[in-house]
Amino acid sequence: KIIGLVGCGNIGSEVAKIAKSLEMNVIVYDPFLSAERIESLDAEKSSLDEVLKYSDFVSLHLPLMKNTKNIIDLNQIKKMKKTSYLVNAARGGLINENDLFKALKNKLISGAALDVFENEPKPQIKLLMQSNVSLTPHIGAATNEAQDRVGKELADKIVSYFN
Numbered sequence: 001k002i003i004g005l006v007g008c009g010n011i012g013s014e015v016a017k018i019a020k021s022l023e024m025n026v027i028v029y030d031p032f033l034s035a036e037r038i039e040s041l042d043a044e045k046s047s048l049d050e051v052l053k054y055s056d057f058v059s060l061h062l063p064l065m066k067n068t069k070n071i072i073d074l075n076q077i078k079k080m081k082k083t084s085y086l087v088n089a090a091r092g093g094l095i096n097e098n099d100l101f102k103a104l105k106n107k108l109i110s111g112a113a114l115d116v117f118e119n120e121p122k123p124q125i126k127l128l129m130q131s132n133v134s135l136t137p138h139i140g141a142a143t144n145e146a147q148d149r150v151g152k153e154l155a156d157k158i159v160s161y162f163n
Contacts, residue, residue, distance in 0.1 A: 001025070004055030006048065006071070007090065008033050008041070012061035016041040027051055052079040057087060064091035074099035077108055085111045089138070092116040097124055104130045 003019045005012045008030040016026045026043035029051045038045045048071075051058060058080065062068045072086065073096040080086070086109060088095050097118050103109055104127075111132040117123045123135050 001056040002027060002054055003057045003059060004029070004046070004051030005043070005059055005061055006030075006051060007061035007063075008038065008043075009061060011090075012059075013041060015059055015061065016043050027054065048076075049079060052076055053081075055084055056081070057085050059087040060090045060094050062090055062094055064093045069093050070096040070099075072096065072100075074102060077103040080109050082107065082109060084109050085113065087113045089113075089115045092118045092120050097127060101126050101130070104132050107132075 002025045003015070005016060005026065005028045008016060008028045012028070012030070016028070019026050020042055026041065027046040027050065028038050028041070028043045029046055029048045030038070033045075035045050046054075058072075060072070062071065068091075071094055072088075077086070077099060086095070086100070094116075095112075095114070100112060101124065104112060111134070113134040113136075114123070114127075115136045115138040117135075120138070127133055128135060
């Protein structure tokens, strides 16, 4: 299987490592990541179109900015294989949810998994009603480890302020 990563910062890099341990081929679209860094992950640098065209799983790992809002819309989804899956655990708004609904309803892709939504914390009911989508709450920062890191960061900032 091929996993395509759209964005490959800290989290995307960890996903790449896990995918490699599952003997998946990894292709990456990230215009800011060096070819050397992608190679160090045993991945292949690709265009966004190539990631969409060849991947069995497309996983988004981008910040939500003006140029990434709705980076995945119906035109992009149509480039994907009908057997592929779209995963967004990064930021709501990266996927046009109305277009995703149309794609899922018309079986343009096999499925999607989201834990972030355009209007958080409530996903659109029509998405929720699709049998080929998995929706979960975004709780990445609710782990003990994440809470410890946030606490340490806050303490460091307070100390820095008073220094």
